[in-house]
Amino acid sequence: MTGEAIAFYALAAITLLSGVIVVSSPNIVHSAVALVPAFLGVTGIYILLNAEFVAGVQVLIYAGAITVLILFVIMLTEGGTGLRLQQRNEQGTIGAVVAAAVAALLIAGATRTVWTPQPGTLATYTPGAIGQSFLGTNLLAFEGTSVVLLVSLIGAIIIARKED
Amino acid sequence: MPWYLELLRAIGGTILIFSGVAIVAAMFGVLLERKISAWIQSRLGPKHVGPQGLLQTIADTIKLIQKENIIPQNADYKIFASAVLIVPLAALLDYVVIPFGQTRWGPLIFRDLNIGVLFFAATSSLVVVGILMAGWGSNNKYALLGGLRSAAQMVSYEIPMALALITVAMLAGSLSTVTIVNAQSHLWYIVAQPIAFLIFVIAATAEVNRVPFDLVEAESELVAGYFSEYSGMRFALFQLGEYGEMFAMAAMAVTLFLGGWHGPQLLPPVLWFVIKLYALIFVFMWVRWTYPRFRIDQLLNFSWKVLIPVALANLVVTAFFVMVVHP
Amino acid sequence: MITLTHYLVLSALIFVLGLFAVLTRRNGVAILMGIELMLNAANINLVAFNKFVAPGAMQGQVFALIVITLAACEAAVGLALVLAAYRGLETIYLDEINLMKW
Amino acid sequence: MTPYAWLIPLFPLAAVAVIIFRGERLPGRGAFVSIAAIVLAGLAGLQILGEVATAGARADLTYRWATLGNRPLVVGFVVDPLSAVMLAMVGIVASLITIYSVGYMRGDPRYPRFFAYLSLFQFSMLFLVLADNFLFMYAGWELVGLCSYLLIGFWFERPPAARAALKAFITTRVGDFSMMIGILIFFLHTGTLSFTGIFQGIQAGQITGPLLTLAAVLVFGGAVGKSAQVPLQVWLPDAMEGPTPVSALIHAATMVAAGVYLVARTYPLFILSPGRDALSVVAWIGGITALLGATMGVVEDDIKRVLAYSTMSQLGYMFMGLGVLGYSAGMFHLITHAFFKALLFLGAGSIIHAVATNDMKAMGGLARTMPVTFWTFLVGTLALTGIPPFSGFFSKDAILVAAYAQNKALWVIGTVGAFITALYMGRLIWYTFAGSYRGAAEGPDPQGGHGGARPHESPSVMTVPLVILAGCTVFLGFLERPFGEFVRFAGAEPPPGPAGLVALSVLVALAGWAAAAAIYPWRLVSPSALRRRFAWLYTILVHKYFFDDVYRWVFLGAGSVLVLIAGAFDRYVVDGLVNAVAWLTGRAGWVLRYVQTGREENYLLLIFLGLVVIVLVRLIR
DSSP states (O other): OOHHHHHHHHHHHHHHHHHHHHHHOSSHHHHHHHHHHHHHHHHHHHHHTTOHHHHHHIIIIIIIIIHHHHHHHHHHTGGGTOOOSOOBOTTHHHHHHHHHHHHHHHHHHHHHSOOOOOOOOOOOOOHHHHHHHHHTTTHHHHHHHHHHHHHHHHHHHHHHSOOO | OOHHHHHHHHHHHHHHHHHHHHHHHHHHHHHHHHHHHHHHTTOOOSOSSSGGGTTHHHHHHHHHHHSOOOOOTTOOHHHHHHHHHHHHHHHHHGGGGOOOOEETTEEOOSOOOTTHHHHHHHHHHHHHHHHHHHHHHTTOHHHHHHHHHHHHHHHHHHHHHHHHHHHHHHHHTOSOHHHHHHHTSSSOHHHHOHHHHHHHHHHHHHHTTOTTSOGGGOHHHHTTGGGTTOOHHHHHHHHHHHHHHHHHHHHHHHHHHSOTTOOOTTSOHHHHHHHHHHHHHHHHHHHHTTSOOOOHHHHHHIIIIIIHHHHHHHHHHHHHIIIIIOO | OOOHHHHHHHHHHHHHHHHHHHHHBOBHHHHHHHHHHHHHHHHHHHHHHHHHTOTTOOHHHHHHHHHHHHHHHHHHHHHHHHHHHHHHHSOOBGGGOOTTOO | OGGGGGGTTHHHHHHHHHHHHHGGGSGGGGHHHHHHHHHHHHHHHHHHHHIIIIIOOOEEEEEEEEEETTEEEEEEEEESHHHHHHHHHHHHHHHHHHHHHHHHTTTOTTHHHHHHHHHHHHHHHHHHHHBOBHHHHHHHHHHHHHHHHHHHGGGTTSHHHHHHHHHHHHHHHHHHHHHHHHHHHHHHHHSOOBHHHHHHHHHTTSSOHHHHHHHHHHHHHHHHHHTTOTTSTTHHHHGGGSOHHHHHIIIIISTTHHHHHHHHHTHHHHHTSGGGHHHHHHHHHHHHHHHHHHHHHHTOOBHHHHHHHHHHHHHHHHHHHHHTTOHHHHHHHHHHHHHHHHHHHHHHHHHHHHHSOOBGGGOOOHHHHOHHHHHHHHHHHHHHHTOTTSHHHHHHHHHHHHHHHHOHHHHHHHHHHHHHHHHHHHHHHHHHHSSOOOOOSSOOOSSSSSOOSSOOOOOHHHHHHHHHHHHHHHHHGGGHHHHHHHSOOTTOOOOOOOHHHHHHHHHHHHHHHHHHHHHTTSOSSOHHHHHHHTHHHHHHHHTGGGHHHHHIIIIIIIHHHHHHHHHHIIIIIIHHHHHHHHHHHHHHHHHHGGGOOOOHHHHHHHHHHHHHHHHHHHHHO
């Protein structure tokens, strides 16, 4: 067990355990709060993968913004007032079966494929390099994303505002 | 040794050491706050414990540790208890990337991350989660309202703050705090970017929930906001987190705009940093005891309708200068 | 030695957790949380493939960032929809929102 | 200047943009923009004409626009004597008419729009004139057609105007379609759309025999439609519903002459067709139209329609001239006709402006009240009827000489036409200007330009263009020889005719005047007696040779039967099928809708279930 393996397994455990709480907790607030360690675990995974900028953005957006947004909405809707006994719908069992089957297939596919790792040197993923890539080769995707961002911003405001 | 393990070690070390530093800073900060408020309000302030009341906070801390931890009857215990950890932890994480000074062996910093500023923004944004958890977990309407206000406020003010950070990073051409400080060896960015500095300080004041943006814990409206129900050591931890966050914000402002440890050769760099830090802290306290409080709608409007447009315009103008005028 | 497969299995498990949430939760917000988990799993894949299969490239991280951005969009719009539904129908439980059914 | 000729059409186009968007808010409601644009374009046109005439400047500005398959689509503009002359003519006439319109259209609620349309037309016409390929030519062709439609129907509140606009558009469309087919045939066989490329292709034998003749005639079909030749002449008289400056500009001077210009521009197509069959078609169509138009003019009472028939007939002369190898004669007649017919129309407009009616029988005695109009109108009439030394005499005479050398039958037709021309124009003059005013004493609306029981001379903004045009009319005729050397086509130079020929045609014209004088002022023969005596002829003429009726019967009658059948087919077979499908889908949906739970979880579950099943099946097989 190298340090890397220890870190990986610890982070995976954090992520998966929090994930289980997210999907299974009968209390929606607990689910939402459990998202934070799950996202932070994924952040750690990114750091293990040398993607520190992605990790920073992950914390900033997922843990810092999306979770807060989700908690906010829960508290503005019924999550803040009362608990429902029934959080799971009628297809819980078959859903679990299907999810398990998908998991089995995905894991089988991941483990049985022979991946040939490229031994090339890892690029230094500085923020500057990523920025160059965004405004260079991936400019179209960048612009498209910004348009989507703008549209969803406007759309969210229009959907959520009170009609008067 | 792979660098990610180094990072983990650095974080651990920061937490260990800065728990000490930050606790001391927070305790001293509380004392300072009381002294300054007293001075501004023409009172004397704490005076009996130790010389000139210097040991007052220590006494308070001991008192708080001794006190019973009261948990409200219908509180959500897990959330109620874990919220206490998140707030100070997030505040302490901020210190990882703050360069305190220059020594013979290099800058005095735990890790000079190349995403330093982003790291700072990310960790400081985590505080909101803790506050929301505290507000909801207390099962108290004042606490919940305080938590919700805090969430709205902090999410709103994170944006102008991040824009101000980006402006500075753009000028320095790096997200690394050490590089940014070194880039100011001749000219502090408060001169080049007065607007960004103002925006940062205003947003920082809002982020740490201080007057005039202290709606989250507005005593006259919400008792103590999200930590109304906390007592004893948990209350102390919240205080620690809050003051730690304030010191972190001030330190970041010093790093980004006031030239960090740079200063005339008279004093060692670390001392320069501390002087600037406390000057800024004094400004925060001065403002706190001088200004009245905003209304919640004024607060949110101010962020979305004034600060963000101004910050965006500033960003564009800066980008223009960086790219076109002075490449 | 942690290989690509480790990351892929982890991402598959996170994805399935998200899928399970989406399939079985009644609460609209919980379903959004499941979607966020699935997107995170996809991001792990992107970054892991970038490191192991195409070490010189940027695309994996770049697209992970784009996915994060789009996740933020999705969360904003989705939560706005949940709010609107709650305001109009007084429920965010998706099986109770059936005005247009049949 | 010549290399920048392509800029000329842009002046009016800019004016269109300015007037459309700012017109109502500009001082003088934007008319000056239009005037400035066309005057500038006209001056540039004159400058180019000068350069081409003196320095022999030429320009062929080509641009490779696109590649269709392996065929390059080369477009561009050409400046040569032909287009230079047309540029100058269009520029001058259009400038004068635009200035005139300021007076004529004063007070119209859609005043700026009128000038915008006028400028748009000028742009299109200049564009058409400069085109060096069929693509641009066709584009300009359609654009002038559009402007014609818009301007004929400018007063669209009046049902006849709206109907006339539609009629003009649809009738010319028939010709345009034929032209398009012709162009496509050429493109198919020579692989190019540029005129020179097609001419070279023909000389290289890429398209020969009857197909060449057919294609040339099809292209000529466009000219037939646009220039109102038999059998597509029916729209031109109705087009007189438009404002009179429009009639002068579009339906006398420029657009209808575009057909003639097209034939002149693509002259090699016709002259190279086997046995010059295509050229003969042009000549005969022109000759027939010349005669038919003139005869119909005799019985018409509407002053503008008389002029319209006259235009039609004169265009016939031009085609005839081109058809009998009188290339420069035909083109010269185009130019002189443009000036004197514009003059006549503007004079008629001035009259209509004064008396507020189109009916000649309600006029009379206007020579005294409107002296400027009368004298200029008389100049135009004399030119039209071919009295020396007015310009019409020279050009028409040249055509007749060419016809005499080539085809005696056409010469006879042309000469008879000249007689009738003098007859109906004399009738017009005497009805309008002589005698006493027969206009009703009841005054139409007292305010507005088109009113007043008492005829009066028009404002100078209208009379000055008349005088200038009259001056041109007088003076242009003496340019016959230089013109013939300037605009000519090798191989289409008719031999000089016998000397008596000129005298004969003058005599014929004078005879026409004399006959008119005998009938109208002197009453040697009463018009009504003539009408009774030749009742059958009168009926035919009044009904315009029954063209409209035949078209109505054939196209509307047969067409409506066809439409009925097609409608029934559509309703019962096509719609029936669609309805059956819809019914089936509806029933299926009625049953299957219970599958649509409207719940995302169910759908997603099925999607992933399906995914699992598909992957498993794939793994097992």
